[in-house]
Amino acid sequence: MTNVNTAQATTTHLYTAHASVAGGRNGHGRTDDGRLDVTLSRPGAMGGEGAGTNPEQLFAVGYGACFEGALTLVARRQRVQLGETHIDSAVELHSVDDGTFRIEVALDVSMAGVDNDELAVALVREAHQVCPYSNALRGNVDVALTANGVWVAGPRD
Template identity: 50%
Template sequence: PKAMGGSGEGTNPEQLFAAGYSACFQGALGVVARNENADISGSTVTAEVGIGKNDDGFGIIVKISASLPNVDAETAKSLIEKAHQVCPYSKATRGNITVELAV
């Protein structure tokens, strides 16, 4: 990114991480939904990844947003919280980065 001294052209590491994390999270959401007999057809997951201040100076900050049009808000929230527990990216980074979940 230009803000960090780069040219601003091409794909940066944060974008690549976001693509991988959102795809992995979508898979975890599918596993959880099958176990809960929930209809997540038409669902989408996006991840926004950036660098921000934390207790140690700077670190990775992630916001995972999920749209689950075929379930109510309470069910959607429960499903993404459970997906966050089984997603391999979430497991690998737990306690190391800030992750916000949004429906």
């Protein structure tokens, strides 16, 4: 992978993660540095044993961590103190009647140091523009966002 020039921006490579998976949902996954080494198991709700983790859980943790990093960057740029920040992430797996599958995501962002709802919403909205996971999913995956309990964006039930 190389640097990419677009009409508006130039990207610079920062990091590449490497992992190996064998056995799919009932297998094993490991990063090349050994820091992540997991047994994978189909969830009980999908007829599996649920003895390990699953791709949706890993995605939920990864997206939550990445989004919090983007939020921290946005807050620092605006000189806003977030206080203790917590992100509850949910990744839903759906089957589609054409035989395919899709995911939906919800991120509930809590920022203890931000008591202004408008500011909280603006920070989460901007973090959603900065976050690489959000950018990868945009237009492909429904992502619902809340900031300190206030609706920000995404589909509503």
